[in-house]
Amino acid sequence: MLRSLSTCGAFDLRRSHDVGLSSRPVEPTVTGVGVIDKAARILAAVEERPLDLTSLIVETGLPRATAHRLAVALEGHGLLRRDADGRFAPGLRLVALGRAAAQALQLPDAARPALEELRDRTGESAQLYVRDGDVRVCVVSLESPHGLRTIVPVGAALPLDAGSAGHVLSGDTGDGTGWIDSVGEREAGVASVSAPVISPDGQVIAAVSVSGPIDRIGREPGARHGDAVVAAAHAVEGALGRVAPG
Structure with missing residues (x-):
């Protein structure tokens, strides 16, 4: 939300039955x-x-x-x-699952320094989102120092089909710039630009985002802050690599 503007955000249990006579016990179906x-x-x-x-x-x-x-x-x-x-x-599938679980636990701590630098560099609120089914969830949120700013609480679940971070987590690759921006998509008066955090095996595991009021961030937020957001996403990737279990 903008402070002064508003955001954010029967089991079928069956048993086998004996047919005729049998000395073998009938095992319940596992369901x-x-x-x-x-x-x-x-x-x-x-x-x-x-x-x-x-x-x-x-x-x-x-x-x-x-x-x-x-x-x-x-x-x-x-x-x-x-x-x-x-x-x-x-x-071996457990190896990939274990890596994903470890990354999920490490992600907020690993990403925070990069998001702090992004917030300070742009002067706007910075967030980190991960996908959870058909929504995106904010796992890190750092507010802009401006009085009028975007506020997204940690844990907020937002749609995937509106807002730049939602598009990133849905697999939209944009136009080759490395970032995607949106203006007034999720909420009137708010603009944002986001970039993907990519795992070593090429999967998008998170989206780094900055957002703010259109009156300040402009109607082309990517042109203004896209490079900074991409740099922050790369910094998160590097941080995850440094803390990944050996």
Whole structure:
């Protein structure tokens, strides 16, 4: 918001039924939250060392059919793999997920110095956004020293289809300048310019943004502040690289 202007921002549980006579117990179908719990037990069991199916059953307490079915499914998703001896071990997909989780935890602290410099350089409010489903969430917000300024609270969830940061996080690459700007899209009287923070594997993981009243930032905020925003985004990328786990 502008201070003086306003912003921001049943599970189907089924059981197998016996048909005719059988001496084999009928195992309940694994559904709903239960399947997630059981899959988590399997992943936790192989955290320390690879396990064959028999050991996996012992460690998890799951029925053989359930343990085998879930382990094979997890393998298919890259969350488990087989070692040379055919034992189940953590899959390589977990490496990427772990890296993403670590970046999410590190991102606000790593980005703050670059955003402080951006705010001081432009004199406007600076924000860092990440995508969460169909919205963008502000994870760092530094206010301009001006009396009339944009205020976006940390934790504010804003649309992806309005505002420069939303376009960046939606995958819009702009016109090759490295930044995208918007004027009065999300709220009348407010303009912004944003640039992507890109991970080493080429994914957009955040958007750096400056925003302010149109009367001060102008109707071409990219021309005025685009280079500074891009530089800040690159600085965040560098900071994440320095704090990434080895």
